[in-house]
Each structure stands twice: as C-alpha cells, then as structure tokens.
Amino acid sequence: MDGWQGPEDGSPQPGSAEVLLHGQFPLVPALRHSCALTLTRGAELHIQGVEAGLDSLSIVLKLANCIGCCSFRGGETQEPAAYFSVFCYPFKKGWWDSSASRQRVAKTFRVSGSQDVEENLKLAETWAKKIRELSLPKIPKQEGVTYGLLPRPCRVLVLLNPQSGTGRALQLFQSHVQPMLTEANIAFTVFVTERPNHAHDFVQNGDLSSWNALVVMAGDGLMFEVVNGLMKRQDWESALKKPLCILPGGSGNALAASINHYAGNEPAIKEELLTNCTYILCKGLHTPMDLVSLRTASGKRLFSFLSFGWGFISDVDITSERYRKLGNARFTMGTVQCLAKLEVYKGRLSYLPVGETSASSSPYSEQSSSSGQSGHHTCYRNGHPIRILPQTAPGVSHVPEATWPEDSLLVPFNQPVPQHWTVEPEEEFIAIFAIYQSHLGADYVMAPKAKLHDGSIHLFYLKAGVSRTALLKLFLAIQKGTHMDLNYPQLRYIPVRAFRIEPFVAAGLMTVDGEMLPCEPVQGQVHNQLCRIIGGP
Numbered sequence: 001m002d003g004w005q006g007p008e009d010g011s012p013q014p015g016s017a018e019v020l021l022h023g024q025f026p027l028v029p030a031l032r033h034s035c036a037l038t039l040t041r042g043a044e045l046h047i048q049g050v051e052a053g054l055d056s057l058s059i060v061l062k063l064a065n066c067i068g069c070c071s072f073r074g075g076e077t078q079e080p081a082a083y084f085s086v087f088c089y090p091f092k093k094g095w096w097d098s099s100a101s102r103q104r105v106a107k108t109f110r111v112s113g114s115q116d117v118e119e120n121l122k123l124a125e126t127w128a129k130k131i132r133e134l135s136l137p138k139i140p141k142q143e144g145v146t147y148g149l150l151p152r153p154c155r156v157l158v159l160l161n162p163q164s165g166t167g168r169a170l171q172l173f174q175s176h177v178q179p180m181l182t183e184a185n186i187a188f189t190v191f192v193t194e195r196p197n198h199a200h201d202f203v204q205n206g207d208l209s210s211w212n213a214l215v216v217m218a219g220d221g222l223m224f225e226v227v228n229g230l231m232k233r234q235d236w237e238s239a240l241k242k243p244l245c246i247l248p249g250g251s252g253n254a255l256a257a258s259i260n261h262y263a264g265n266e267p268a269i270k271e272e273l274l275t276n277c278t279y280i281l282c283k284g285l286h287t288p289m290d291l292v293s294l295r296t297a298s299g300k301r302l303f304s305f306l307s308f309g310w311g312f313i314s315d316v317d318i319t320s321e322r323y324r325k326l327g328n329a330r331f332t333m334g335t336v337q338c339l340a341k342l343e344v345y346k347g348r349l350s351y352l353p354v355g356e357t358s359a360s361s362s363p364y365s366e367q368s369s370s371s372g373q374s375g376h377h378t379c380y381r382n383g384h385p386i387r388i389l390p391q392t393a394p395g396v397s398h399v400p401e402a403t404w405p406e407d408s409l410l411v412p413f414n415q416p417v418p419q420h421w422t423v424e425p426e427e428e429f430i431a432i433f434a435i436y437q438s439h440l441g442a443d444y445v446m447a448p449k450a451k452l453h454d455g456s457i458h459l460f461y462l463k464a465g466v467s468r469t470a471l472l473k474l475f476l477a478i479q480k481g482t483h484m485d486l487n488y489p490q491l492r493y494i495p496v497r498a499f500r501i502e503p504f505v506a507a508g509l510m511t512v513d514g515e516m517l518p519c520e521p522v523q524g525q526v527h528n529q530l531c532r533i534i535g536g537p
C-alpha cells in the first residue's frame with residue numbers, strides 16, 4: 001500500500017517510541033522496492049524493506065542529523081506522483097579515517113497512492129513538514145543566555161575571500177557548501193571580496209536588512225574585518241544582533257575549529273571541518289559571543305573575537321603567512337623558522353583576573369580615549385615615560401565611538417593600572433597570548449575550556465628561560481591541548497577580564513585575530529555576549 005496511517009491502526013512501533021506517521025513508499029531511484037517508513041516522536045525515521053530479503057534497505061535515520069526535507073512534484077512523466085527527500089549528515093567512520101566525519105545520506109520516496117497529483121503532494125508535504133519539525137535542534141536552556149534559530153526559509157549573505165588559505169574557497173563553496181544550503185532551504189548571495197577591507201567596507205555601509213545571517217567563508221582575518229566593519233555602523237548595536245557564521249576557507253581557521261569543538265565534535269581539518277561547520281549553519285542555532293575591545297596607545301580601538309598576541313606565537317603567525325598555500329601546515333614551517341631565532345621580548349604585563357571584584361572608579365572616558373588619537377601619548381617603562389606616536393585608523397572619523405560599549409575596566413595609558421589588578425613582576429617574555437576561543441588554529445587547542453560567552457580572556461604567557469627543545473615540545477602539546485600538563489614553571493595561564501601589555505621597546509610583532517599590528521602598548525577588556533554567532537552552546 002502506498003499511503004499513510006495513524007499510529008492507532010496497529011502499525012509497528014519501533015521500541016517504545018510513539019509513532020507519528022507510518023506508510024509505505026517506493027524508494028527512488030530504484031522504485032522496484034517499497035519501504036515501510038515509520039516516523040517516531042523520538043525523532044527517528046525507520047526505513048525498512050517490505051519484501052523478504054531486502055534487509056539491506058533497512059536503516060534508521062536520526063533526525064538530529066537531518067538538515068532538511070522537501071516535497072516536490074514529479075517531472076514530465078504521465079504519472080501524477082509527488083516525492084519527498086530527506087537529507088541527513090550522520091557521523092561515519094571509514095576504515096581509512098582516523099576519526100568519524102559527517103557524511104551525506106539522502107533518501108527520496110515516491111508518493112503515488114492517488115490519481116490526483118495535488119493529493120500526493122499534500123501527503124508528501126505532510127511527511128516533509130513533520131520531518132523538518134523533528135529535525136529542529138534542541139535549544140539549550142542556560143540562564144542569562146538567549147539562543148535563537150534561523151527562520152526557514154531564510155537568506156544569508158556569504159562573504160567569500162577567494163585568496164584565503166590555499167585559494168580554493170570559491171571552489172569549496174560550490175562543491176561542499178552550496179548543495180547543503182539548498183538542501184536546508186537556505187538561500188544565499190555570495191559577495192566575493194576583491195581586495196583587503198572590501199568586506200569591512202561593505203558591511204560598514206551596506207544595507208544588510210535582506211539577510212538573516214552573515215556568513216564568512218574565509219579565514220579569521222576576514223571575520224575580523226566583518227566584526228569591525230559592523231562596529232563602525234551607526235546602527236552597530238542592532239547590526240550585531242544579526243548572527244555571524246564562519247565557514248573555514250582560510251589557513252588557520254581558528255574560529256571554525258573552536259565552533260566545531262564547542263559542538264562536541266572530534267577535531268577535524270580541511271573539507272571535514274568545512275562540512276561540520278556548514279552542517280552547524282544548516283541547523284541554524286545561534287548564540288551570543290563575547291568580543292574583546294582592544295585599545296592601542298596610539299588611539300586605535302578594535303574589536304576582536306579570537307586573540308591578541310605578542311611574541312613567539314604572533315611571530316609564527318605572521319612569519320608563516322608566506323607559506324599560506326600550505327594551508328594549516330604553514331604554522332609548522334613558521335614554528336621551525338621562529339625557533340631558530342628565538343627572541344626575548346621585554347615589557348610589562350598587567351591583568352585583572354576573573355573573579356576579582358571590579359573596584360574601578362575611573363572608566364575609560366571618551367575624553368581620554370580621543371586624546372589618545374589626537375596627540376602624543378605617554379606610557380611608562382620602569383617608571384620612565386616613553387612616547388608613542390599616534391597612528392590614525394582608517395575611517396575612524398565616521399565611527400559612532402561615543403555609543404560604543406564603555407571599557408569600564410580600563411584606564412587611559414597615562415595612568416597606572418588600577419590597584420586591584422595584578423602586575424606580573426617578570427618583564428622578559430617569549431610570548432604573551434590572550435585567546436577567547438578554544439582553538440588557535442584547526443589543530444592547535446590553546447584554551448580547551450574556553451566557551452563562546454564565558455566572559456573570559458584566557459591569558460597565557462611564557463616567561464624567558466625556556467629551551468628551544470622545551471618550546472618545540474610545548475607546541476606539539478598545544479596540538480592536543482595538553483600543554484599545561486607539561487608543568488613548565490615558565491608557562492602561566494590565567495583567565496582574566498582585562499589586560500594591559502606595555503612593551504619597553506617596539507620589538508616583535510603583535511597580532512589581533514591573526515592580523516598584524518605595530519608593536520605598542522595595548523590593553524583590552526572582554527565584553528560579554530556582544531555579538532551573535534551560529535554555533536553553540
């Protein structure tokens with residue numbers, strides 16, 4: 001029989017799960033074999049071959065892995081048939097794989113019980129609708145955190161850097177992402193960047209109202225542009241409510257790897273990571289994300305979602321840029337190169353540990369911040385003033401800075417940090433690295449405990465006195481997230497809410513979200529849940 005029956009007619013009940021729909025439909029394209037389909041309240045679709053000896057057709061699709069289901073009319077044939085297709089991406093492990101990865105399982109069924117195509121279509125849509133409903137992700141309940149779901153159908157803007165990573169982002173979008181978006185009923189417009197800052201300028205000035213989310217198919221550098229472009233809009237506060245999404249197209253892909261980690265997935269790289277992240281987009285759960293407001297002594301204010309660094313790690317990041325075509329392997333090359341000329345950086349590090357009650361009574365006023373942009377700025381090194389020349393950030397005059405969130409934990413650079421901050425007595429460092437996501441790159445787990453909205457900056461610093469061999473061991477351990485287990489006395493980790501770094505001389509590279517900054521005093525504080533990102537929890 002080709003049709004459907006309610007659960008009360010004695011149809012099979014797999015396990016104790018309540019049956020919501022049951023029916024028999026031929027499986028496309030073979031059509032020779034009818035399948036019994038049972039949809040349960042436990043969000044499982046049981047597919048069983050009806051005839052004897054067709055056990056190979058029997059599978060259970062868990063709809064937690066389903067990204068979409070659609071119904072449609074038959075093509076040009078005389079028959080008044082309709083169809084429904086279900087698209088799932090369960091984790092599977094092949095004998096050649098070291099870890100399980102999401103792989104596509106699609107099934108299409110023909111509905112032709114009636115001579116009336118509209119009736120067949122109605123029945124196909126009944127199945128498709130129920131399958132879609134049961135596929136919706138469960139919204140986590142967490143006090144103080146508002147989760148959301150992308151509507152369906154929806155429309156997203158994909159900002160794509162064709163030069164990211166190995167230069168295959170556009171090709172990978174077409175081969176891997178586009179088909180999944182179509183299956184998930186997500187319409188998209190692709191904006192291919194033609195130059196640095198193209199995405200920044202577009203999101204700063206463009207009308208974004210047509211899109212439900214902004215998807216970055218690139219590396220972390222393009223996401224940094226997008227975040228800072230959005231912050232420069234007059235309506236930045238509402239623009240930041242639009243969920244962002246990262247699809248890994250770059251070489252580092254730290255945010256993408258972190259989102260994959262938060263989802264509870266095994267570590268993945270390359271196309272597997274891309275499929276996992278596209279799957280997360282298709283499920284559409286979005287959650288708040290912290291941003292860190294960074295201020296430089298020369299008057300720049302930047303918003304960062306990933307990291308700020310000075311010293312070895314930043315040196316590796318920037319030195320390895322020339323090996324971009326190697327993808328993630330660029331960092332191994334960079335590490336080897338930077339180890340050869342291991343440098344020590346001198347400066348002062350101060351921070352406000354998480355849990356330390358805020359006693360600040362002198363928030364960073366607009367007056368003090370703008371004075372940082374307009375004139376010479378005085379900082380202190382070992383009690384002696386040093387002068388930093390101002391640098392003007394492009395487009396800074398149009399910025400609605402007065403309305404930006406206040407950095408209530410920071411004081412201007414010409415004042416010492418508040419008394420309740422900790423000032424690290426050591427002044428010689430190999431590296432200082434503040435990270436707010438778990439991953440530093442697709443296979444570098446720097447802060448395994450970090451979460452999207454934990455209100456923390458995970459501050460690591462490595463004091464001078466580490467041998468090259470020990471440093472190499474440390475980097476290998478970061479690949480597994482076990483670096484703190486090495487118990488190196490020179491390596492310190494502390495979750496903080498704010499920090500300040502004052503280099504004594506402008507030596508070495510600084511990086512924000514993997515992008516280079518000239519070396520100068522920098523301070524930052526976390527702003528809890530300032531934007532939204534697709535992923536979770």
Ligand SMILES: Nc1ncnc2c1ncn2[C@@H]1O[C@H](COP(=O)(O)OP(=O)(O)OP(=O)(O)O)[C@@H](O)[C@H]1O
Nearest residue numbers: 165193194195196218219220221222250251252253
């Ligand atoms: N069409 C383009 N041509 C050249 N550079 C571009 C273009 N579009 C964007 N950019 C710049 O390229 C820089 C790096 O881009 P992106 O972050 O996407 O890749 P990546 O550096 O390979 O990845 P990751 O940041 O993960 O290491 C960005 O700072 C951006 O300004």
